[in-house]
Amino acid sequence: MGYVRLLRRRPVLALWGAQGLSVFGDRLYAMAIMWLAWEKSGAAAMGLVAVAESVPYIVMGTVGRRLMDRFASLRALAAVDASRIVLVALLPVAWNVFGLPAMLALAVAVGAAGALFDPNLGALVPDLVRPSEVQAIYGLTDLTGRIARISGPGAAGVLLAVMPQGALFWLDAATFAVSAGVLARLGRGAHKSAPTGKRPAAPETLGTRLLLRSHPATGAAIGVHGVGIFAQAVSFALPALLAARFHAGAGTYGLILATTGAGALAGNLAAGHVRLPSRLPVVYCAVWAASGLLLAFNGLASNLPVLLALAAASGFLAPFCGITLQTHLAAFPAGPRRRLMSLDLTIIRTAGTASMLVVxxxxxxxxxxxxLTGGLITVAVAGIGAAASWWWTRDTASMRVPQPEPELSRD
Incomplete structure (x- = not known):
């Protein structure tokens, strides 16, 4: 199995383990900060905290290209994680002493650190493996996030029963400490093995606009991602659908979420290993169109077994979206890859924040x-994106960016 083979390499195992722990800590942090905001200032504070964390992603992706480039190494990302240790640990203290303004300021700082960290790490991950293994390594990172999303809230509930709320922030800070240590260690090894010759400057300095003009199918895929995230926010109205149509409550809602999670785990095992076609933007848009169709069918479901089947199918498709786009972007050289990943993150953060305010x-x-509306909008936009991408990628040879095979070590 591809995942097992990758995890036999110490650098991959160390990074995957550290990031898995860090993502799990982030789930504890997300629950803790939202609960703290609700407890101290009510629902309005919860919304302000969510927006405060998202705004830095939008700003950084829009005007922070030069700053982003300064953190394009594992050692620099270790420093970012070191800063997050302090920021997260200070959050409960800052709230108790200075109230909501201090909490929001620290939430912005944590968001800014994440905006620097996330696209840069995503762009560096392919350098740990051979090009033929990129899909599997992104499958591993996708699996990490899905396991954390399933286990994090339950673990947080158990921990809150035996320790004070502030301890969740300290646990998250500890996971950043582990991540910083691993990144610093891997960064030292990468620095020693880096070639001394000059790197080609042209691909690295290519601007985002020129990249999108040169690769319109990639731009279409990223655009579909944003529309899909915006439209999928309608799924947060699922409790209302269950109550209105089936007179069902929290237990049924929990069962549907669990079914979606199980489907996503199964989908990850397939998406991380199945051979993907060469026209990845076309595949990506087509998967989003299928997801939109399933979303629309939720509005027409006549009974709970149908809803559960739709939940399992939707969960199964979700990893194909993430892994397909990441694998496609990994084919670009490091600089353009980082810019495109940052653009994608900016768009989905903007779409997600805007959609949560209204949808x-x-x-x-x-x-x-x-x-029905959310699903059909997704189908229409993704279908147009798939057709346009197919037209733009008729010459599939022009899509591939030659990459040298890196020399890998098991150490």
């Missing part, structure tokens, strides 16, 4: 219409 509330008033 769930509107869909809750008429959940059936909300699911």
């Amino acid at each position: 769930p509330a509107v869909a809750a008033g008429s959940p059936t219409a909300g699911f």
